[in-house]
Amino acid sequence: MSKIKDTSVNFENKKNLEETCAEIYAVNLISGQWxxxxxxxxxxxxLRFTELKNKIPNITERMLTLQLKKMEEDKLVSRTAYAEVPLRVEYELTPIGKGLLPILAQLEQWGKLHKSMSEGSAT
Structure with a gap:
């Protein structure tokens, strides 16, 4: 996961776009495959961390941890740690994270349509 330097022109451009365009702000929150x-x-x-890791087998534990932290900072997921031995941690979508679900369903429909149209024109 690359991080843009806070002093770079790219960072300034990204920030300016996010401030003036809500769509870009939203896409930046959910960008990336994970x-x-x-x-x-x-x-x-x-889901517990291990359950999530098992469902996404190609993600490393470090990347999953980083992505969950980012999502928690962005208020998309909440993390609940239980004082048990061994420690049990559960993650769930926050109400604002759940607000993404209809949008993700629309993206899924659009992706299926685009994929079928692209595959159809490739032949």
Missing amino acids: ILSICYYLKQGK
Whole structure:
């Protein structure tokens, strides 16, 4: 996960676009392949870290941890840690994170349509 330097022109451009365009702000929150995958699996309800890791086998533990932290900072997921041995941690979509679900369903429909049209024109 690359991070843009706070002093770069690219960072300034990104910030200016986010401030003037809500769509770009929203897309930046959910950009990247893992965040949408995490949302997809959390839409059914709470999952423990290991359950989430098992559902997304190609993600490393470090990347999953980083993505969940980012999503928690962005108020898309909540993390609940239980004082048990071993420690039990559950993640779930917040109300604002659940607000993404209809949008993700529309993206899914659009993606299927685009894919079928693209595959149809490739032959």
